[in-house]
Structures are given as structure tokens and as C-alpha cells.
Amino acid sequence: MGDRELAALYERCGFALYRRCLAYLGSESEAQDAVQEVFARAVEAAPRYRPEADPAAWLRQIADHLCIDLLRRRRRNPVRGDASDEVRAGDALDRFTAPSGEHLVLAHRLIASLEPEAARLAVLYFLDGMTQEELAVETGLSRRTIGKRLQAIVSAAHTLIATPEPGT
Amino acid sequence: MTTHLSGPELERVSAGGEPPPHAAACDDCAARVAAIADARAGYLAAHPPDELVRAVRARVDRRRRARFGSRGTVAVGLACALAAGALLFVRPRGEAPAIRTRGPAIAFTTYVRRGGETFAASDGQALRPGDRLSFAYAAPDARRLLLLGIDDSGTISRYAAGAALAAGRGQLPVGLRLDARRGEERLVAVFARGDQDEDAVREALADALAAARAGGGGIGDMHLELSDDHATIWFRKP
Numbered sequence: 001m002g003d004r005e006l007a008a009l010y011e012r013c014g015f016a017l018y019r020r021c022l023a024y025l026g027s028e029s030e031a032q033d034a035v036q037e038v039f040a041r042a043v044e045a046a047p048r049y050r051p052e053a054d055p056a057a058w059l060r061q062i063a064d065h066l067c068i069d070l071l072r073r074r075r076r077n078p079v080r081g082d083a084s085d086e087v088r089a090g091d092a093l094d095r096f097t098a099p100s101g102e103h104l105v106l107a108h109r110l111i112a113s114l115e116p117e118a119a120r121l122a123v124l125y126f127l128d129g130m131t132q133e134e135l136a137v138e139t140g141l142s143r144r145t146i147g148k149r150l151q152a153i154v155s156a157a158h159t160l161i162a163t164p165e166p167g168t
Numbered sequence: 169m170t171t172h173l174s175g176p177e178l179e180r181v182s183a184g185g186e187p188p189p190h191a192a193a194c195d196d197c198a199a200r201v202a203a204i205a206d207a208r209a210g211y212l213a214a215h216p217p218d219e220l221v222r223a224v225r226a227r228v229d230r231r232r233r234a235r236f237g238s239r240g241t242v243a244v245g246l247a248c249a250l251a252a253g254a255l256l257f258v259r260p261r262g263e264a265p266a267i268r269t270r271g272p273a274i275a276f277t278t279y280v281r282r283g284g285e286t287f288a289a290s291d292g293q294a295l296r297p298g299d300r301l302s303f304a305y306a307a308p309d310a311r312r313l314l315l316l317g318i319d320d321s322g323t324i325s326r327y328a329a330g331a332a333l334a335a336g337r338g339q340l341p342v343g344l345r346l347d348a349r350r351g352e353e354r355l356v357a358v359f360a361r362g363d364q365d366e367d368a369v370r371e372a373l374a375d376a377l378a379a380a381r382a383g384g385g386g387i388g389d390m391h392l393e394l395s396d397d398h399a400t401i402w403f404r405k406p
Binding site: 006007008011012014015016018032037041043056057128129140 | 180220391
């Protein structure tokens with residue numbers, strides 16, 4: 001992948017990937033770092049990329065797996081960085097996510113409370129607006145499993161909506 | 169029924185993609201597309217493409233140099249592993265990946281019988297159709313075995329489920345004869361203390377392969393997350 005091709009792909013998909021990584025990770029610097037890593041992995045995997053596939057979907061998948069790995073590592077080593085970098089409503093998310101910033105804040109709070117595997121389902125469901133059928137195809141899980149897991153995620157979302165954000 | 173644009177559709181249209189008919193007729197979607205386009209312009213001004221390209225190239229070059237520089241170390245490590253009989257030690261639940269030589273870990277070894285020769289297999293080893301595999305283990309307490317395999321087409325096979333394993337050293341009550349199919353396969357032996365959730369293991373295998381592929385890897389790059397103790401080995405049939 002040449003520099004011009006890489007730049008064009010970033011111009012097309014970079015912002016969407018940033019929003020996605022921000023929802024997973026909740027930190028501007030981590031999200032921007034994750035975007036760079038997504039494109040680095042894409043460059044390395046480019047020889048194996050199938051041109052008939054949608055590059056945006058391919059990059060989203062790389063971002064999902066990268067962020068889930070980062071969340072797993074965070075759970076194993078729960079050392080937080082600079083607290084000022086953490087997302088709060090009205091901060092980074094609102095700056096780059098209006099008008100759906102409020103939803104993204106809620107999505108991040110939800111994602112942070114979930115197991116990493118469930119976090120990806122939440123992103124696909126809430127951010128991407130996928131249906132259960134689409135989720136089953138995307139994840140390779142059965143419709144029944146998707147239904148059960150979404151039920152648990154939606155219950156967690158309801159609990160979050162009823163619970164004020166810390167510090168508010 | 170009104171179907172608003174999905175998240176990816178909003179992103180695509182806001183980046184200049186062809187809008188579907190609904191976008192022109194729906195004020196809500198049009199407003200969201202416009203707002204995302206504005207926010208996107210702000211983001212790209214703060215993080216311009218040339219900056220991203222430089223950062224990505226630096227990352228890729230750094231990794232390439234690190235891989236090239238570590239080849240000697242890897243070769244020495246591989247030789248040590250082979251000399252040690254290629255024992256794979258099971259990770260206890262919830263701990264970071266580590267090789268354990270004492271404590272409650274379960275030892276697991278895969279042996280290959282080819283003609284009159286028997287040798288211990290290591291990760292990534294090239295095997296042949298007709299090779300026979302057998303498995304030795306050592307467990308600190310009684311377990312139940314689940315042995316599954318996943319190949320590079322994503323097909324999952326069950327080789328053993330529910331077999332009782334006694335504490336101590338022993339051989340798994342299952343052996344495999346490799347068929348003629350070419351490609352790669354990963355075997356996973358789960359040593360459960362209680363009931364086994366085979367569906368969960370199958371899902372974890374499928375997810376791990378999907379994750380490896382998304383990162384540009386394959387069977388050899390899978391990272392499994394299971395709640396039960398487990399051992400895994402992968403091989404190639406070139």
C-alpha cells in the first residue's frame with residue numbers, strides 16, 4: 001500500500017475509526033494511538049487483503065479486535081494512565097461526535113462495564129445499528145446466542161441509564 | 169417502517185459517499201450526516217493524513233526491524249524448546265501467559281508417530297497425512313477432557329468430549345490419524361474441573377481465528393481466552 005493510497009484510506013475511514021476506538025477505550029490519546037495501529041496492521045496485512053471486500057468493513061474489524069485486545073490487557077493490568085485523559089461527557093466525545101455524542105458517551109460507559117467479547121457486540125449493535133441477523137453473520141454466533149447476549153447488554157444499558165454518571 | 173441510516177452508512181455518506189434515497193427524504197439523517205461531516209473535518213484538521221502516514225510507516229518499519237533483529241534469538245529459543253521435548257504448559261485461569269514448570273500447571277505433550285519413528289511435536293510443525301498423534305498429560309487433580317480442532321477453513325472438529333482424566337501422569341484416551349487435507353489446524357485440549365461448555369469453547373475458537381485473520385494472521389496467531397485450563401498446539405500439512 002503506497003503513501004497516497006494510505007492517506008486516501010485514512011481520509012475516508014480515519015474519523016469513523018477514531019470514534020469507534022474512542023467508544024471502546026474512552027481516551028483521546030489511546031484512541032488516536034489505536035487508529036495508527038489499525039492502519040499499521042492494515043499496511044502489514046495489505047498483501048492478503050481481498051480487493052472485493054469493503055475496506056471500511058475490513059478496517060472496522062481490525063479496530064474491533066485491536067480494541068478488544070487492549071480492553072483485555074487493561075483488565076489484566078488495571079493501571080490507569082493520566083486521569084485527565086479519561087472521557088467525560090462534554091469532553092472529547094462531544095468535540096468530535098456531535099450530534100450523537102451523548103449516545104457515544106453512554107455507549108462507552110456501557111462498553112467499559114462489559115466483558116471484551118460483549119463490548120464488540122455492543123459496538124456493532126449500538127454504534128453500527130446492526131440487526132440480530134447481521135450480528136449473527138458478522139460474528140459467526142448463532143441467532144439464539146446473539147439474542148441472549150444482547151438481552152444481557154440491553155439490561156446493562158438500562159441499569160446505566162438509570163445510574164447517574166460518576167461526578168455528575 | 170422508517171429505517172434510518174446505520175452507523176457505517178452515516179459515516180460513509182458523511183465522507184462523500186453516494187447517499188441512499190432515505191438520506192434525502194429524512195431530515196434527521198441529513199442533519200446527522202452534516203454534523204458528522206463537520207466533526208470529521210475538524211478531526212482531519214487536527215490529525216492530518218500526512219501525519220498519520222508518517223506515524224504508520226514508522227511503526228511498520230520499527231516492527232520489521234525488530235522481527236529481523238530477533239531471528240537469532242527465536243532460533244535459539246526454538247532449539248531449546250525442541251530439546252526440552254516441546255512441553256506445552258497450561259495457563260492457570262486468569263493469569264498472564266507464562267511457561268510454568270512447577271505448581272498446579274498441567275503438562276501436555278503431543279507425540280507424532282511416523283513409520284517407525286516417534287517424536288514430540290512443536291507449534292507450527294510440518295506434519296504429513298498419515299501421521300498418528302498421541303497426547304500425554306500430567307494433572308494435579310482429576311479433570312474432564314474436551315479436545316477440539318479448528319482448521320484454516322474455520323471448520324471445528326470434536327475429537328473427545330467428557331472423558332475422565334485421572335490425576336497424575338497419563339495418556340489422553342484419544343489418538344488422531346491425519347487425513348490428506350492440506351493446510352493448518354490448531355488442536356485445543358481443555359482440562360475442566362467441572363461441567364464443560366463446549367459451545368463456549370467453539371465460540372472462543374471461532375472468535376480467536378477471526379481476530380487473528382483481522383490482524384493479518386491465521387491459525388498460528390490465535391490468542392485463546394478460555395475460563396478452563398487448556399493447552400493448544402498447531403501444525404501444518406504443506
